[in-house]
Amino acid sequence: MAAQLTDDELSAALAGEPSGFSAVYSTMSPAVLGYFRARGVDDPEALTQDVFVDVLPKLTGIKGGHAGLRTFLFSIAHARLVDYRRRSARTPQLTEYDPLQDRRFSNSAEDDVLGSLGGISSTLSMLNDEQREVLILRIVADLSVEQVAGIMNKTPGAVKQLQRRGLIALRELVKDKDHTPS
Missing domain, CATH: 1.10.10.10 (Winged helix-like DNA-binding domain superfamily/Winged helix DNA-binding domain)
Incomplete structure (x- = not known):
């Protein structure tokens, strides 16, 4: 079972204390990482880091206790996933050239001349x-x-x-x- 965030750690995080953020990260990052892995993200660790970079400056404004923190955290994770999907849709897929897989064919100049x-x-x-x-x-x-x-x-x-x-x-x-x- 995953570690739970204590009330004291949550209070420290909501107060903006570094130890509180560290506790939030260590207890919640595995769940966020699992979310991204389950959604097929090719670099889930990087996206998890992005989520917590977004969460850090906003921690002091979170309301609703444990449930509020979890909801806030996963709403940011979902927004990062949407951004990731949009970026992936606009980014062309690059693959290495493999001449054995290339089915295109173009006559050489010699073939053209001999054909004519x-x-x-x-x-x-x-x-x-x-x-x-x-x-x-x-x-x-x-x-x-x-x-x-x-x-x-x-x-x-x-x-x-x-x-x-x-x-x-x-x-x-x-x-x-x-x-x-x-």
Whole structure:
């Protein structure tokens, strides 16, 4: 059973004596702390301290004896709880970033470019193999005519001719695609 505040301790507290406040705190703070814990406050000790900081300067004006003190104490505790709830409702919940729990997804720049190349890839597939290979090595790989000739085992003149014919064919394919209704 919890300790009870004696009449002498209550009188001392109501008279403003420090020993009386100390007695009020030691006998009543466990009940206030329990109230806050039961109400789910995340830091009940801090809120209990706030209640007694509010009670201290007002102790001398309390009427009604033990019941009056208890009523006054828990009315302040309730007001602190309401303030706490309002403050919690306005305060955003902060959580640490966990990349494993993050379900958001955004394409990388590379994914976007490769996705936009889908139409180009299908257009390139309409060229013959040599034209397509020359254009990819020249444009995408940024190789010189001589380097492409060495890779494809062709003369530089043949590579230039394949490139010219491939670009003409691409121009025609793109032009046809632009004039075709979707």
